[in-house]
Amino acid sequence: MAVGAELVSYGRELQAAGAAQTGSSFTGVSGADELLATSPEAFLLGVLFTQGIPAERAWAAPWLLLQRLGHLDLERLASESDAVAKAVQQPPMLHRFKNTMPRWVASAARRLLDDYEGDARRVWPDGAHVLEVTERLSAFDGIGRKKAVMAVEILTRHFGVPLKGRECGQVAFDVQVRRVFLRSGLVAHDDRAEIEAAAARICPEAPGTLDLAAWLIGRETCRPRSPLCERCRLGVVCPRRIDLDAAGVGVRRR
Ligand code: SF4
Incomplete structure (x- = not known):
């Protein structure tokens, strides 16, 4: 207890x-954090990148993609696959999923255009239910339940999106x-x-x-x-079962 x-x-x-994903900020780079704060589409792209690389690097990716492409225009992200792939793969690569990530970016852009009138904010409108938003996010290629749950928490905690059903x-x-x-x-x-x-x-x-x-x-x-x-914040109360770890990482597995 x-x-x-x-x-x-x-x-x-x-x-x-109102903490961001890595504590006080997302990336430690003001321009990259500002983009996430002002562009819901960039935030959604950031969610795609939060997998298998350090969080700061993942959240900086939309800003770097913008710099490399010169735009985050959804029509162009959806249709100019070679340019997107080149921008992701240009050294230093924006993500180690060098082929999958460009596909996810293009797919997300297409879904936003087709289902949300090109406005990512419509994925999480004020008053929507947490479960509804989690489901909508999970429908994007590259966003499974884990990322969707995390994104919903960031939307409410950091961006103050008033979602129902926090329970x-x-x-x-x-x-x-x-x-x-x-x-x-x-x-x-x-x-x-x-x-x-x-x-x-x-x-x-x-x-x-x-x-x-x-x-x-x-x-x-x-x-x-x-x-x-x-x-550790839990140091005084924790039983410190340090011989355990998540499966696939483990010091010792169950
Ligand atoms: S074992 Fe417990 S006290 Fe030690 S670092 Fe982990 S959570 Fe903190």
Whole structure:
């Protein structure tokens, strides 16, 4: 219970601060952060990139794509596949999915044009339900449930989008989140349903509040090897089951 309470407390602090995905900012680059704040389409592209590369790099990708292409025009992103691929693949590459990512970008642009009148804000209109927005985001190529859940939390926490149904939000089944839930004893198994149930039990009014808190702890102190328990936000209350880790990363797996 103490672990859950401390995680909720941290999550609420981050919520009150309107924290971005990596804490105080997305990228540490003002131009890139500004683009995410002012262009819903750029934010959506950023969500596509948040996979398999450091978060700061992923969120900076729409800004770098804009610089390389000279535009983020949806019609052109959807139709000029060679140019998009070249921009993504130009050294330093914007993403290691050098062929998949350009396809996802083009597909997202096409979906925005066809289904949302070219306005990504229509994917998450004010008053929409968390589950509805999660479902819409998940329908984009390259955005599965994990990214969609994370994006919904950023939209509400950082951008203040008034979505209904925060009690239906969730933590992303992300490797950092999973490690923290396991090691802190919030769950016994590296299992999505178990982690989501734990989050809903700990913070029933808005389980997603725990998402960034757990993710930041996982990244900053609860590292796969040599966790920094003495510096950890959960250090005093955590049982420190450091022999455990998320499957596929593990120090030792269940
Ligand atoms: S770093 Fe240590 S104290 Fe913090 S969550 Fe991980 S195991 Fe627990």
